[in-house]
Amino acid sequence: MRESRSIGLIIAALGLLAFFVLIPVGIVTPSNIESLALAPDFWPSIIASVFVMTGVILLIAPARYAQPSSEGQACSITRIARLFLLLGVLFGVYVATPYLGLVVPAMLMVSGLSWLAGERRWKFLIVLSFVSPVALAMFFTYAAKVPIPLGVFEFIYG
């Protein structure tokens, strides 16, 4: 119930933020609008209002919308650490791609994540992390004609 109330509060706050800050700042509205309903910010304002309403409903009637918490979702240091490690790997691939191409970071990602998830057969891990990104890169490069940034594998393009 407490969680439902907190969620309601956050939703209502986000809706109000959208209504009073994001929409006025983020949407450019011309001065010669013929009808209020035709203005570029009319539709987003309606959406933000409904969003605020859903937050208010969760806030004032939390018991009705409370749900049992998910199994195994208790907050723990290990879980948070794993989450940040995973996000670090994912965003690391994004940051590294302009420098190393997509294939090498993807290899490191596959091997790292499989290991993190408990795969300990090293030979299998090496083959898996090498073959799968290279096979996908070859498919997109040659079959789909999408120029995948290959980094050190750039010689494949010939």
Next chain:
Amino acid sequence: MYENLVQAVGLFFTFQNILIVLAGVLIGAVVGAIPGMSTPMGVALVLPFTFTMEPVTGILLLLGVYKGGLYGGSITAILIKAPGTPAASCTVLDGYPLTQKGQARKALDMALYASCFADFVSNMSLILLAGVLAGLALKFGPPEFFTLILFSLTIIAGVSGDNLVKGIASACLGLMFAVIGLDMVYGTNRFLFGNWNLMGGLSFIPVLIGLFALPEIIQFFVNGVAGRVQSATMRGGGASFADFKRCFKSILRGSLIGVGLGAIPGIGGAPSAFLSYSEARRTSRNRDNFGKGELEGVAAAEAGNNGVAGATMIPLLALGVPGDVITAIILGAFMIHGLRPGPLLFVENLSLIYALFIGIMLSSLYLFIVGKFTIRLISRIAEVPNRILYPIVLLLCLFGTFAINNNMFDVLVMLLMGCVGYVMMLYRFPAPPFLIAFILGPLLEDNFRQSLILSDGGVGILFRSPICIMFWILTVLSVVFLVNGRRKNIPLSA
């Protein structure tokens, strides 16, 4: 019509198309059979591979995955009591007890026969009804389309899981994300904040993959689940023609229930399967055996589940509105290929529609072949541990997302949407309403504003015709029905 049919035959009958439908059904059956992988996730992952294909080929691949996924969910439901899709949860009721009795092969066979028959009936209904409905829809203007799309948004009630308010909040987020880009009427910026990558709006596929594939993967790694898989056992003899004949009444009824419910936006496979199952139990001579391993129960559940597959395509093809989350993804695929489903497609591109019909009919046959000859292999693939499966899925997400526009911005959008999706999953905000609103939002706004331009700002135009009024009434009735159904705990699919 004859000319279009000849063109359609030419359009469809290429070696590539014939193989691609088979590949789609096979991929779908594998994805559906893997617990933790959903059919929408499968369709999302396959979508980037269709970019360079002809529209017919690409869309048939996705339809194959859809149909294969519906059936594949029943394999692990019967063998290891782990339904691969929500709709297959009804099949567990009698399928798993049959496996425990050593009759897994018989249950799998009956699931296959019922699925193929229901799929065929559903496809026939699509072919017979879609054109008629599209003919009526040719009379629609922006106000009619606005009310139609508004009615379609009631799907959200059906895909909101057990919390409608959170479903609506999720839909609002989807609508808000759909607003990003240039304004359709005045061409001014909306939520660009100086980032010109956003001028064309958020691409559909990064949002789709971020919402449907990444949260499951993040959840898996964060929980540190070892991913032990229960082994599947296929024992006993197969189902005979006599078994099929005994269950035929329930299969036919289930197929028709599937067609009826599938054509209504937002209902989906799970309620259809449960309704078909409960009707079979109510009328069967063996009703006491239901839930303890009754073959007719498996047949009824699977017929109800697969009967929706073709029918959900009726509103999509005829009116341009999706019947469920997978057809919403397929609608996105049409748009990516420069096509807009709806009545005009029947006028301008009838040969394409007929080619799709041919492919859809062929998919029923392939479903039978795949089910009959590869079931042992599929049940083995379903045992691949998640510690290997999920990094590979992540790889597909990465390459598939990059391939859309050849830029890393889409990858960034996918990763951020994955974080949004994970937070939504943690706090039990359903993702399907987000996606449906994200797709339908621009259409709704566009038709709303076009209507207002036509009427010089008067909202009365939204009630101008009997069609508009009919959709307003349907919207109200649909909301009342879905909310009441929710109160009575009728299961609604995601």
